[in-house]
Amino acid sequence: AQSVTQLDSQVPVFEEAPVELRCNYSSSVSVYLFWYVQYPNQGLQLLLKYLSGSTLVKSINGFEAEFNKSQTSFHLRKPSVHISDTAEYFCALSAGTALIFGKGTTLSVSS
Amino acid sequence: GAGVSQSPSNKVTEKGKDVELRCDPISGHTALYWYRQSLGQGLEFLIYFQGNSAPDKSGLPSDRFSAERTGGSVSTLTIQRTQQEDSAVYLCASSSRTSGGLSSYNEQFFGPGTRLTVL
Numbered sequence: 001a002q003s004v005t006q007l008d009s010q011v012p013v014f015e016e017a018p019v020e021l022r023c024n025y026s027s028s029v030s031v032y033l034f035w036y037v038q039y040p041n042q043g044l045q046l047l048l049k050y051l052s053g054s055t056l057v058k059s060i061n062g063f064e065a066e067f068n069k070s071q072t073s074f075h076l077r078k079p080s081v082h083i084s085d086t087a088e089y090f091c092a093l094s095a096g097t098a099l100i101f102g103k104g105t106t107l108s109v110s111s
Numbered sequence: 112g113a114g115v116s117q118s119p120s121n122k123v124t125e126k127g128k129d130v131e132l133r134c135d136p137i138s139g140h141t142a143l144y145w146y147r148q149s150l151g152q153g154l155e156f157l158i159y160f161q162g163n164s165a166p167d168k169s170g171l172p173s174d175r176f177s178a179e180r181t182g183g184s185v186s187t188l189t190i191q192r193t194q195q196e197d198s199a200v201y202l203c204a205s206s207s208r209t210s211g212g213l214s215s216y217n218e219q220f221f222g223p224g225t226r227l228t229v230l
């Protein structure tokens with residue numbers, strides 16, 4: 001069985017501070033890994049993905065995640081957050097078909 | 112089409128009634144997925160359609176839930192005899208194709224969801 005665990009349900013931070021949203025996964029087969037973001041009152045959007053190759057993947061808005069096979073982790077980081085990053089973030093995995101999601105982390109950025 | 116569309120956007124029903132939720136995938140996408148987003152449970156996979164193959168129903172929580180996909184395009188998720196615990200946002204996603212395993216990957220695009228409230 002495959003599963004995704006997001007270790008923090010809520011992460012409050014101040015603007016311009018760094019942030020890390022933690023994600024661990026469990027799978028007996030190779031998987032793809034994803035971070036999705038859901039802004040308030042909006043749909044789910046793909047933020048970044050790891051399929052193969054370089055273990056460090058980056059999004060266009062400054063987030064990055066590193067695939068660590070030995071620690072079965074795919075933590076999401078940003079060195080300096082903005083108010084507009086306030087959203088719910090979901091880590092997910094796939095072995096090629098349906099996505100298995102973590103329960104989500106609410107990132108709240110305040111000034 | 113511009114994206115995945117779902118209707119209705121909101122549905123309020125009484126316990127025991129049946130409901131139908133509709134999903135229109137992106138034109139040309141052969142794979143279609145239903146997920147449920149509920150408080151405390153996060154996002155859960157419900158059912159997956161790929162072309163004309165038999166659907167993967169492994170995520171359906173009970174036999175009150177069913178889904179069909181007509182003509183390989185539009186899909187309808189039906190919940191019979193709704194219960195209060197069925198209250199959630201039901202999300203549909205589509206992708207261009209998938210053959211399973213890691214030999215291919217196609218991004219899933221999500222619709223805006225249908226918020227179901229069972230009173």
